[in-house]
Amino acid sequence: MMSRKLATLPDGTTYRPSDGGLPRSLRPKRVVTVVTIVVLVVALLYFLAPIYWLVITSTKSNGDIVTSNGWWFAANNTVQNYVELMGWTQQMFWRWVANSVFYSATAGVVGTLVSVAAGYGLAKFAFPGRGAVQVVIMAGLLLPIALLTIPLYVVFHAIGLTNTIWAVIIPSCVSPFGVFLGRVYAQSSVPDEIIESARLDGAGEIRIFFGIVLKLLAPAMVTIFLFIFVATWNNFLLPLMMLNSPELKPVTLGLYGMMSYFNPQYGAVLQGALLGVVPLIILFLGLQKQWQSGLAAGAVKG
Amino acid sequence: MTTSVVDRGAAARPAQTPRRAGRAASRPGRRRTVLAGWGFLAPFAILFAFCFLIPIGVSIYQSFFRGVASGGGLYGGGELVNQFVGFENYVHYATSSAFWAGMGRVFLFGIVQVPLMILSALGLALLLDSASVRRVAGFRLGYFLPYAVPGVVAALIWTYMYNPQFSPINQVLGLFGGHIDFFAPNIILWSMANMTTWTFTGYNMLIFLAALQSIPHELYEAARMEGASEWTIVWAIKVPLVRNAMLLAVLLSIIGTVQLFNEPTVLQAVNPWMGADYTPMMMAYNTMMGGLSPSGDGPASAISILMALIAGVLAVGYALLQKKAD
Numbered sequence: 001m002m003s004r005k006l007a008t009l010p011d012g013t014t015y016r017p018s019d020g021g022l023p024r025s026l027r028p029k030r031v032v033t034v035v036t037i038v039v040l041v042v043a044l045l046y047f048l049a050p051i052y053w054l055v056i057t058s059t060k061s062n063g064d065i066v067t068s069n070g071w072w073f074a075a076n077n078t079v080q081n082y083v084e085l086m087g088w089t090q091q092m093f094w095r096w097v098a099n100s101v102f103y104s105a106t107a108g109v110v111g112t113l114v115s116v117a118a119g120y121g122l123a124k125f126a127f128p129g130r131g132a133v134q135v136v137i138m139a140g141l142l143l144p145i146a147l148l149t150i151p152l153y154v155v156f157h158a159i160g161l162t163n164t165i166w167a168v169i170i171p172s173c174v175s176p177f178g179v180f181l182g183r184v185y186a187q188s189s190v191p192d193e194i195i196e197s198a199r200l201d202g203a204g205e206i207r208i209f210f211g212i213v214l215k216l217l218a219p220a221m222v223t224i225f226l227f228i229f230v231a232t233w234n235n236f237l238l239p240l241m242m243l244n245s246p247e248l249k250p251v252t253l254g255l256y257g258m259m260s261y262f263n264p265q266y267g268a269v270l271q272g273a274l275l276g277v278v279p280l281i282i283l284f285l286g287l288q289k290q291w292q293s294g295l296a297a298g299a300v301k302g
Numbered sequence: 303m304t305t306s307v308v309d310r311g312a313a314a315r316p317a318q319t320p321r322r323a324g325r326a327a328s329r330p331g332r333r334r335t336v337l338a339g340w341g342f343l344a345p346f347a348i349l350f351a352f353c354f355l356i357p358i359g360v361s362i363y364q365s366f367f368r369g370v371a372s373g374g375g376l377y378g379g380g381e382l383v384n385q386f387v388g389f390e391n392y393v394h395y396a397t398s399s400a401f402w403a404g405m406g407r408v409f410l411f412g413i414v415q416v417p418l419m420i421l422s423a424l425g426l427a428l429l430l431d432s433a434s435v436r437r438v439a440g441f442r443l444g445y446f447l448p449y450a451v452p453g454v455v456a457a458l459i460w461t462y463m464y465n466p467q468f469s470p471i472n473q474v475l476g477l478f479g480g481h482i483d484f485f486a487p488n489i490i491l492w493s494m495a496n497m498t499t500w501t502f503t504g505y506n507m508l509i510f511l512a513a514l515q516s517i518p519h520e521l522y523e524a525a526r527m528e529g530a531s532e533w534t535i536v537w538a539i540k541v542p543l544v545r546n547a548m549l550l551a552v553l554l555s556i557i558g559t560v561q562l563f564n565e566p567t568v569l570q571a572v573n574p575w576m577g578a579d580y581t582p583m584m585m586a587y588n589t590m591m592g593g594l595s596p597s598g599d600g601p602a603s604a605i606s607i608l609m610a611l612i613a614g615v616l617a618v619g620y621a622l623l624q625k626k627a628d
Contacts, residue, residue, distance in 0.1 A: 028532070033434040040429055043422075044444045047504060050459050051447065053470055057462075070470025118346035125339025133343065140354055142553065144613050146561035146583055150590055150606045151357030154364060154599050174353045179346060205338040234452040236564050237587070252454045259458055260571045266462055273455050284450045288443070292508070 058271035065266050077267055084268035088258060092246055093272060096254040100233055101279065103165070103250055107172035108229040112221050115175050115228075119182020119220075120213055124190065140176035146237050153241045167242035168250070172232040178224040181294070185220035186213070223294025226287060233280055251276040365391055365603040368596060384600070391604035394596070401605070404582045405612065407491060412559035415495040420551055422499070423506035424544070428536060430507075431514040442511065445504035453501060457568035460497045485573050494565045498558075506551045513547040514540055549624055553617050560613040563587065582609050 028036075056073060057065060058081065064074035085093055122130060152171055156162050161170075190213055198208045214221070239253045249257075255276055258269050284291065340347075368391060369382035395401045426445060430438050448456065463470055464484035472481055484493040517540065525535050563583040570576040570584070578593045579585035582605060588594045590602035 028432065028434045036429050036432060036434040040426070040435065040441050043426055044441060047445050047448055047500065050456075050463060050500065051451070053463060054459050057470075066468045070468065070473045114345045114349060117342045121339045121342030125335050125342070127336040127339035130339065133347070137350070140350065142557065142617065143354070144557045144561045144610060146563055147586075147606045147610045147613070148354065148357060150586055150602050151361035152353060153590065154603065155352075155357045155360050158360075170349070171353045174346070174349045176350075205334075205341070209342065230450070234454075236452065236454040236567075237583075241587070241590070252452050255458060256454055256568065256571070259461070259568060266465075266468075269458070270462065273458055277451050277455055280450045280452070281447065284447075285443075292442075292512075 058274045060267045081267040081271045084265045085272050096251040100250040103168050104229040104232040107232045108225045111173040111175050111228040112225045115178030116182040118179045120186045123183045123186035137176045149237050190216050222290040361603040364599045367600040369598040391601050400579045416555045419499045423503045426507045427510035448501050449505040453564040456501050457565045497565045513544040557613050
């Protein structure tokens with residue numbers, strides 16, 4: 001763990017730089033360090049084991065799943081499982097994944113713009129009713145979203161929007177958390193001076209927003225986009241209520257439908273689960289910096 | 303936390319805007335500010351009204367109605383007619399043993415799972431923040447990864463991992479002569495608690511860790527100079543400073559628990575004995591979709607509203623309790 005590298009001063013002498021952090025007297029005892037690492041590794045195994053098992057098992061046939069060691073490969077049945085998965089879903093599987101991508105990306109883009117605009121409006125303009133609006137939005141942040149789904153279904157059903165893509169996309173665009181984050185960011189990273197000087201130059205409010213403010217709020221927008229994207233991808237109850245055409249299903253709903261088959265090919269279902277999760281995991285790995293700093297902002301500023 | 307945010311936000315910065323705008327441009331400028339403010343808010347406000355306020359209003363209204371067969375005879379007959387029934391739907395569920403049995407289950411679930419999850423998350427965050435660990439990034443990512451797995455897919459994976467025919471967990475336990483019947487009626491609730499713990503612990507851990515890492519290190523150094531031990535620093539400095547983040551996490555967990563749906567729904571697909579009303583949210587969904595009687599908009603709305611009220615009371619109760627303890 002300790003770095004053994006030597007550093008060189010301009011005059012040519014070498015020395016061993018301190019390992020950063022703490023002086024020797026304050027370093028934790030060896031026992032403490034070992035116990036800490038052991039606990040952390042055990043926790044890591046708990047969190048990663050199901051994902052590892054998912055990868056292994058998606059390659060197995062039903063017979064091997066029952067008889068072979070659950071934690072290691074058996075005969076490779078991946079191709080048959082894939083064929084089975086496509087057959088069951090009547091070639092719909094990739095369509096479902098594409099639906100999920102489409103719903104999440106559309107809701108993410110629209111929801112982010114709407115949230116950032118609202119956050120900017122709340123942060124930088126004084127207008128009557130602003131305080132009340134903020135209280136309502138904060139209440140919305142704590143409102144159980146699942147409980148809202150039944151009322152939403154009632155309204156969407158009444159106006160004939162159920163079983164359309166709008167039934168999933170429109171509610172997913174509304175993110176009180178996005179507005180909250182947008183407002184926090186607008187307060188801290190859009191200086192009043194820039195807005196005012198743009199106004200003096202004769203720029204309209206809309207031009208200022210699209211030309212200047214959105215650039216300043218880019219980091220917040222990535223975070224809000226990710227947040228809405230993931231929430232939409234993971235949503236299960238809303239599409240379950242709103243959609244019944246197979247062509248409209250997102251992948252979560254499609255996979256749930258496969259669960260209820262009698263005596264399913266487990267490897268095929270699990271392969272579907274794996275393929276349905278991979279896009280999200282890639283997104284998370286690729287945008288680590290963004291969501292970590294976004295969550296941090298939410299935690300610290302909240 | 304809510305109030306602090308609103309106070310800080312509303313009071314501190316934007317207060318300057320009107321003053322300055324007033325000085326610069328007086329009346330027309332002020333009107334422009336008001337218009338622009340509402341203009342930027344408008345798209346969200348419209349969506350919010352359409353997806354939050356109107357549905358809640360409609361739902362409250364609907365909860366006083368129930369579909370009744372228009373035929374009127376013993377077996378009804380004819381179309382369903384929406385009839386005003388006053389508080390009948392509410393009375394029905396407030397005195398329904400099935401509703402309270404479901405509520406009891408989620409309550410029992412929450413009272414064990416929420417503290418377990420929050421304390422594990424806090425513990426892991428404190429360990430990662432301690433001086434013993436250098437390479438935090440790998441652990442942090444590993445713990446968080448389950449959050450990237452959609453709840454219903456996580457439930458599906460675990461349901462198969464619990465499967466009595468091939469559970470890989472029992473394969474391991476078998477080496478030591480152990481065995482767990484994950485689907486047994488008195489165990490299934492805890493099998494479910496494990497699913498939500500697995501999904502959300504890392505998420506909460508990450509938020510706590512972010513809060514911990516924003517604490518200035520001078521505070522620790524000062525404490526050490528005074529001779530404080532590592533434990534004292536944890537209890538006297540670190541834990542109090544993540545309190546706000548913890549309060550929010552607990553509130554969101556309470557609210558999440560009351561509306562528990564994905565996990566029991568997936569488990570019910572392979573354990574039909576659980577019934578369509580295992581949790582209140584399942585009851586609301588199945589009432590809406592006609593799987594339970596009475597069914598339809600009115601009764602389902604009444605369940606939703608009762609649940610929202612109970613969730614609200616629990617959340618406010620907890621918040622007040624914590625405030626008192628501080």
